[in-house]
Amino acid sequence: MHIKFDLPDAPLKPDVFAQYWLRSIFICSASTRYEINALTSTYVRLVSAALVEYEEGSKRLRDFWATHTSFNLSAMHRAISHFESCIFNANRATNCFRRLRGDRLHDPIALALRQQKFSFSQDAIADRIRGMRNEIHHLEDSVLDGLITQGQNFALRPDGPEVPHPTEENQTVKTIDRLIIGPHEILFRELRQWLQEMTDAVSKIAEVLPSSSPPAKVPNAV
Incomplete structure (x- = not known):
């Protein structure tokens, strides 16, 4: 069996993460509302x-x-x-993002996030991430409770299609291109795209924060 990968590299971690933390800690909080600051930093x-x-x-x-x-x-x-940790973090990040973007008081961060379409937050995709996360969690419970059945997968696994080799007899080519657990599948290309979109949203948030401290007020001359 020959192995191929359809496993894109992780999105580059741009300076936007450091930019966000430096600005929010040393210059100005992301919002005047503590709830929004908590959601933003968690995201x-x-x-x-x-x-x-x-x-x-x-x-x-x-x-x-x-x-x-x-x-x-x-x-x-x-x-x-x-x-598994990636899926758990992606699910939690999606929950924070949707709460931020849907802020009913229309915080400036929420308005900034509404300017761009992010597919990972749409119901169809968010449900897939959540479904895989839940399956990982529930299968662990089944193992602990002795409810696992013979032959049942009890962990996430990287997998992909296997086809006959085009030139070598009795050989196959297997392409590792997805994560599978139970009935849930996510292609690595999909996951990579969603992570890129999540990173783009961090850029949007960082753009809302001021890049420098406001000038100090000069007292009126007497």
């Missing part, structure tokens, strides 16, 4: 974490298949753990 933190987990999961997955002198099972276990 930015979770997106950054999801990017790291996707990148680490990708590295460990490639390590597993690139090891030919031994059975590098620990690399696969770490890849699964990283991708």
